[in-house]
Amino acid sequence: MVLKLYGHPLSTCTVRPALVLKELNVPFEVITLDVANHAHKAPDYLKIQPFGQIPYLDDDGFILYESRAISRYVAAKYRTSAGSALLPDVYTETQKYAKFEQAASVEAWNFDFYAANAAAEYIFKPKHGGVTDEARGKELLEGLGRTLDVYDGILASQKYLAGDDITLADLFHIGYGNILQNAKFIDLEDAKRPNVARWWKDITSRPSWQAFKDGAKSTA
Known part of the structure; x- marks a missing residue:
């Protein structure tokens, strides 16, 4: 099936x-x-x-x-x-798996928390007839900026967020990152964060995202 x-x-x-x-x-x-x-x-x-x-x-x-x-x-x-x-194997690649879980936790609480809520505040709320809370939106974008500053330091010494191999943790960033990037609320290609810019270009150039950037499609 x-x-x-x-x-x-x-x-x-x-x-x-x-x-x-x-x-x-x-x-x-x-x-x-x-x-x-x-x-x-x-x-x-x-x-x-x-x-x-x-x-x-x-x-x-x-x-x-x-x-x-x-x-x-x-x-x-x-x-x-x-x-x-x-996804590293938890039994045979225990340390790599732990690094993945670390990166995945960071994505959920230090990136997605800010990015998803900023998208809701600036994009989805007005779309559905609401009014953006500018103070809240500014706070969220500032928090996201701090996260990206930390990312730039992490990515200075490794290719991806969990190490030198791409993991789910990297892919999890693409959806809301792309929404905010396209709406110009953040700049993931900013030369001030060269390592983030390199990483973002890498993960968004993958065939999977290029296939689904306009929406998920059946492949069966």
């Missing part, structure tokens, strides 16, 4: 595991939900994803939600497939 990813092609959280599937050459089908009409809040959907969020993965009846959990599952299950491993 082909893996089915239930979400929306333009959803950052749907694109996140889609990138991993593409990286590992795993065929999958995107099942588009009508989120505009709150399909993800319907009673039948809540039986599957009780938080009413997207996406979730159906792997021949095995259901998994939360985009980062899905990504880890896919990388673990298909790590021997053609392409990058993306």
Whole structure:
């Protein structure tokens, strides 16, 4: 059975595991939900994803939600497939795995916390009729800037955030990083942060992102 990813092609959280599937050459089908009409809040959907969020993965009846959990599952299950491993083996590469988890935790709490909330404040809130809280937005972008300054130091001595091999932690940055970059709220190619600029160019030039930068697509 082909893996089915239930979400929306333009959803950052749907694109996140889609990138991993593409990286590992795993065929999958995107099942588009009508989120505009709150399909993800319907009673039948809540039986599957009780938080009413997207996406979730159906792997021949095995259901998994939360985009980062899905990504880890896919990388673990298909790590021997053609392409990058993306996830060190916890048993045979314990130190590399620990470095990955460190980078993944940093992404979630020191990057995504600021980036996702800044995108919500500046882009999604006005789109849905709300008004941006400029003070809150400024605070979030300043926090994100501090994170990127630290990243530049980390990336001065290694190619990626967990070491010299690309991992899921790097790919997890692309969605919200791209949204804020395109809207010119941050500059991930700023010459003042040359190591971040080099890293950003590297991860966004990968075939997986080039294939899905306009939205996740079925590959099966």
